[in-house]
Amino acid sequence: MYNALDWSTDNCPVGLTMEIIGERWTVVVLREVFNGIRRFDDMRTRTHVPRQVLSNRLATLVDHGILRRTPYQEPGARQRFEYRLTEKGLDLYPVLIAIRDWGDKHLTGAEGSPVEVTHRECGALVHTEVRCAAGHAVTPRDAVPRPGPGAQRRNLGRDQPA
Template sequence: MYNALDWSAENCPVGRTMEIIGERWTVVVLREVFNGVRRFDDMRSHTGVPRQVLSNRLATLVDHGILQRTPYQEPGARQRFEYRLTGKGRDLYPILIAIRDWGDKYLVGDEGSPVEVTHRECGALVHTEVRCAAGHHVASPRDAAARPGPGAHRRDQPA
């Protein structure tokens, strides 16, 4: 029988992911880029994130290969950069949708969500859904079970 306490959490992908994206402003920056806001000044004015914090969060996302800096230049102005998602960054989309779904369920007021995400092809609302590799819908955490994976290490054994 699996007991989570018997296994090391040092190489946990959830913990490692949260080290990169687990800070509030980082998720806000990702939200903006997914919504098409790519320029520093636009992000800053739209979110109110402090300048240095925004600069740091963008640098972290670039350093981790989640965003890439793309140069642009307005006529008569110096070259600047906008931030675009990489493939690695686009793979975070389901996480942002899941966070939005949770917020829509528990945190929005009577007016409803200020933003809806729809499928471009059919117009239906986009939401997250958990499925197993065989395609079955997993409706509840009680319908899933954790078990040691190939990278698991017992707590009493060196990694």
């Protein structure tokens, strides 16, 4: 029988991911880049993120290979950088769609969502859906956690509660 308390969370993918993207402004920066806003000043104008915070969040996303810096230069101005998603960054798209879906369901008012995401080809709304490898739709009550191949048992020494 699986008991979550028996297993370490040191290498938990949720915890490790949240160390990178778990800060509010980081997710806002990702939203902007997914919406096609790639330049620092444009992000500042749209989000009002403090300059140093934005600089730090962009650097973190670049350091982790989620964004890449691409140089550009306006005539007569110094070289600057745009921030573009890498393949690793594009893999976060379902996460942002899931956050948007949750916000639409629980936080938007009667007027509805301020933004819709649609499929470029057919125009249908895009949303998240959880499915098992066999293709079945899965609800939270249908899913059961179990130790995976990287699971590590907790060291239940005398100084730790059992």
